[in-house]
Amino acid sequence: xxxxxxxxxxxxxxxxxxxxxxxxxxxxxxxxxxxxxxxxxxxxxxxxxxxxxxxxxxxxxxxxxxxxxxxxxxxxxxxxxxxxxxxxxxxxxxxxxxxxxxxxxxxxxxxxxxxxxxxxxxxxxxxxxxxxxxxxxxxxxxxxxxxxxxxxxxxxxxxxxxxxxxxxxxxxxxxxxxxxxxxxxxxxxxxxxxxxxxxxxxxxxxxxxxxxxxxxxxxxxxxxxxxxxxxxxxxxxxxxxxxxxxxxxxxxxxxxxxxxxxxxxxxxxxxxxxxxxxxxxxxxxxxxxxxxxxxxxxxxxxxxxxxxxxxx
Amino acid sequence: xxxxxxxxxxxxxxxxxxxxxxxxxxxxxxxxxxxxxxxxxxxxxxxxxxxxxxxxxxxxxxxxxxxxxxxxxxxxxxxxxxxxxxxxxxxxxxxxxxxxxxxxxxxxxxxxxxxxxxxxxxxxxxxxxxxxxxxxxxxxxxxxxxxxxxxxxxxxxxxxxxxxxxxxxxxxxxxxxxxxxxxxxxxxxxxxxxxxxxxxxxxxxxxxxxxxxxxxxxxxxxxxxxxxxxxxxxxxxxxxxxxxxxxxxxxxxxxxxxxxxxxxxxxxxxxxxxxxxxxxxxxxxxxxxxxxxxxxxxxxxxxxxxxxxxxxxxxxxxxxxxxxxxxxxxxxxxxxxxxxxxxxxxxxxxxxxxxxxxxxxxxxxxxxxxxxxxxxxxxxxxxxxxxxxxxxxxxxxxxxxxxxxxxxxxxxxxxxxxxx
Numbered sequence: 126x127x128x129x130x131x132x133x134x135x136x137x138x139x140x141x142x143x144x145x146x147x148x149x150x151x152x153x154x155x156x157x158x159x160x161x162x163x164x165x166x167x168x169x170x171x172x173x174x175x176x177x178x179x180x181x182x183x184x185x186x187x188x189x190x191x192x193x194x195x196x197x198x199x200x201x202x203x204x205x206x207x208x209x210x211x212x213x214x215x216x217x218x219x220x221x222x223x224x225x226x227x228x229x230x231x232x233x234x235x236x237x238x239x240x241x242x243x244x245x246x247x248x249x250x251x252x253x254x255x256x257x258x259x260x261x262x263x264x265x266x267x268x269x270x271x272x273x274x275x276x277x278x279x280x281x282x283x284x285x286x287x288x289x290x291x292x293x294x295x296x297x298x299x300x301x302x303x304x305x306x307x308x309x310x311x312x313x314x315x316x317x318x319x320x321x322x323x324x325x326x327x328x329x330x331x332x333x334x335x336x337x338x339x340x341x342x343x344x345x346x347x348x349x350x351x352x353x354x355x356x357x358x359x360x361x362x363x364x365x366x367x368x369x370x371x372x373x374x375x376x377x378x379x380x381x382x383x384x385x386x387x388x389x390x391x392x393x394x395x396x397x398x399x400x401x402x403x404x405x406x407x408x409x410x411x412x413x414x415x416x417x418x419x420x421x422x423x424x425x426x427x428x429x430x431x432x433x434x435x436x437x
Numbered sequence: 438x439x440x441x442x443x444x445x446x447x448x449x450x451x452x453x454x455x456x457x458x459x460x461x462x463x464x465x466x467x468x469x470x471x472x473x474x475x476x477x478x479x480x481x482x483x484x485x486x487x488x489x490x491x492x493x494x495x496x497x498x499x500x501x502x503x504x505x506x507x508x509x510x511x512x513x514x515x516x517x518x519x520x521x522x523x524x525x526x527x528x529x530x531x532x533x534x535x536x537x538x539x540x541x542x543x544x545x546x547x548x549x550x551x552x553x554x555x556x557x558x559x560x561x562x563x564x565x566x567x568x569x570x571x572x573x574x575x576x577x578x579x580x581x582x583x584x585x586x587x588x589x590x591x592x593x594x595x596x597x598x599x600x601x602x603x604x605x606x607x608x609x610x611x612x613x614x615x616x617x618x619x620x621x622x623x624x625x626x627x628x629x630x631x632x633x634x635x636x637x638x639x640x641x642x643x644x645x646x647x648x649x650x651x652x653x654x655x656x657x658x659x660x661x662x663x664x665x666x667x668x669x670x671x672x673x674x675x676x677x678x679x680x681x682x683x684x685x686x687x688x689x690x691x692x693x694x695x696x697x698x699x700x701x702x703x704x705x706x707x708x709x710x711x712x713x714x715x716x717x718x719x720x721x722x723x724x725x726x727x728x729x730x731x732x733x734x735x736x737x738x739x740x741x742x743x744x745x746x747x748x749x750x751x752x753x754x755x756x757x758x759x760x761x762x763x764x765x766x767x768x769x770x771x772x773x774x775x776x777x778x779x780x781x782x783x784x785x786x787x788x789x790x791x792x793x794x795x796x797x798x799x800x801x802x803x804x805x806x807x808x809x810x811x812x813x814x815x816x817x818x819x820x821x822x823x824x825x826x827x828x829x830x831x832x833x834x835x836x837x838x839x840x841x842x843x844x845x846x847x848x849x850x851x852x853x854x855x856x857x
Contacts, residue, residue: 190822277683387837388839406530
């Protein structure tokens with residue numbers, strides 16, 4: 126649901142088609158186009174986006190296990206229960222951590238690599254593919270692969286530890302390290318995607334601007350700081366948007382790795398929703414979590430577009 | 438366009454034909470979660486045999502994985518295309534389904550036949566005197582142990598009678614450099630066996646029934662606090678394998694099958710399951726495995742013969758054809774149950790089918806269950822999904838040291854009040 130919203134926003138973000146400078150069609154013509162083309166899109170959007178969201182909001186006011194029709198109206202109690210659950214705040218904190226790591230580590234890493242690999246040299250394309258590979262892997266598969274990597278008895282991490290003669294840790298089994306282990310996988314999996322965005326943007330830059338700066342006596346790093354990076358701002362803003370919305374929706378990596386455990390220490394909002402709403406048949410409670418998550422996503426998307434992407 | 442119309446015409450014709458044939462044939466849709474191919478093979482054979490002797494009836498088997506099944510069940514039951522026969526662990530989930538009116542009452546159809554079933558097992562599928570499903574198998578939770586590792590540490594499994602004996606055995610095993618117990622802590626429910634079996638020993642049936650009625654402090658009462666405290670005594674000895682909170686159950690069963698831990702508290706079916714999940718697919722041979730019942734607690738009100746375990750069976754969904762019940766009676770018949778018992782897949786529930794048991798271990802479990810006057814269904818099933826999962830959560834938290842036994846008992850009571 127939120128993913129769809131993200132893709133819709135991404136369409137807007139990508140910018141509208143440039144207005145072709147010609148005498149536009151008459152108003153009548155436009156109206157005909159509207160009458161012909163709007164209903165199907167509107168119908169689909171209502172059916173698959175608006176209604177489910179409305180339904181979730183409606184269910185969230187009931188104590189309901191998913192059988193029959195909801196009858197036990199409890200108003201805002203589900204929201205109160207969610208806010209009183211310690212695990213909810215842990216999940217919110219974890220989503221915050223994922224966003225922080227995405228912005229502070231993943232994006233700079235992606236940008237640095239993009240600047241190196243955007244040049245044409247032997248092996249650049251191979252390296253790009255190599256870094257992009259993790260993004261192609263399915264999330265579930267990635268989670269499973271890393272649960273073997275982190276395995277404290279047979280995993281890669283364990284053998285590295287043993288080569289130093291230390292007792293290997295079980296990273297996924299401790300409340301102190303489980304989330305850290307998840308964060309490492311998140312960075313590993315998604316940095317390649319952002320790197321590709323940056324490479325695409327770099328290749329589309331107007332080279333003459335950089336050349337002009339160099340002729341005016343700017344050093345490489347000055348040209349980078351004052352010309353290249355500012356030219357990349359639109360892409361960076363887009364990348365940040367994807368990173369944050371993606372972080373809020375993270376679920377399928379967490380489940381095979383830790384199922385949100387131990388003791389809820391690595392839940393994200395969506396895995397918290399699954400563990401507490403769906404698997405417990407508390408549909409009302411789960412819907413309340415869903416509505417909270419949706420509100421967070423929508424508020425962020427609109428605020429972000431309004432403040433940071435006004436020009437696009 | 439004409440091609441499309443042609444196709445539509447064909448489809449319509451096909452629908453008509455299908456409708457005609459459907460009128461002649463009845464299809465019974467049977468949804469199961471059995472992952473053991475050897476057992477499914479026998480089921481297939483049984484279904485085909487039934488079809489052969491009942492022309493006009495088709496048995497269609499559908500499979501869903503355990504967790505996916507639990508998550509999808511409410512939706513499945515309310516779809517027009519729902520299966521006719523579904524799997525059940527009885528308990529609170531069954532109660533919810535009965536209240537929601539998504540099941541058929543089959544009392545009249547199984548009259549007479551139901552006398553052949555173990556009364557306790559049938560009772561699990563009965564509510565207010567009406568029968569809503571048929572049981573198919575029983576299981577017992579207890580300690581499986583590795584004879585070689587126990588001998589290495591000079592621990593005699595037959596000598597572990599009381600909780601204190603178990604604690605002493607854990608200490609001795611640790612001193613001998615053996616991992617005492619393996620458990621799949623990431624799945625949480627393998628940990629809840631400890632706390633709930635302790636509750637069965639400490640309070641017996643009266644305590645559980647009183648808690649359900651909300652008496653003596655409900656699940657926050659003395660019995661359940663004490664169970665948490667005793668469990669904490671064990672946890673404090675650090676008896677589990679390293680990283681136990683990261684192990685999923687199949688991994689833990691495999692670990693036992695690989696001979697890396699002396700004991701595991703498990704469902705009796707693990708006796709055979711450990712082979713399939715061991716790294717070498719061979720696991721421990723029967724002469725290397727020992728078993729002892731869950732130890733008793735000093736001053737506990739429960740009888741030593743009381744058991745904790747599963748009672749599983751099949752339900753008939755609302756509006757199913759009468760053939761569904763007929764097939765189910767055929768499936769839970771003495772012949773089929775004897776066959777499944779002979780393959781060591783189940784502890785049967787049809788009287789006389791235990792004659793098929795040909796394995797000393799399975800016979801022992803069957804005898805234990807026959808002796809038991811109080812067979813407590815798994816809490817996480819019996820209390821229903823919303824409270825049951827909380828029980829799993831808090832036992833995992835006690836095991837991880839992030840919650841006190843008192844808070845754990847209070848959390849379960851709070852969930853129980855919220856859910857009822």
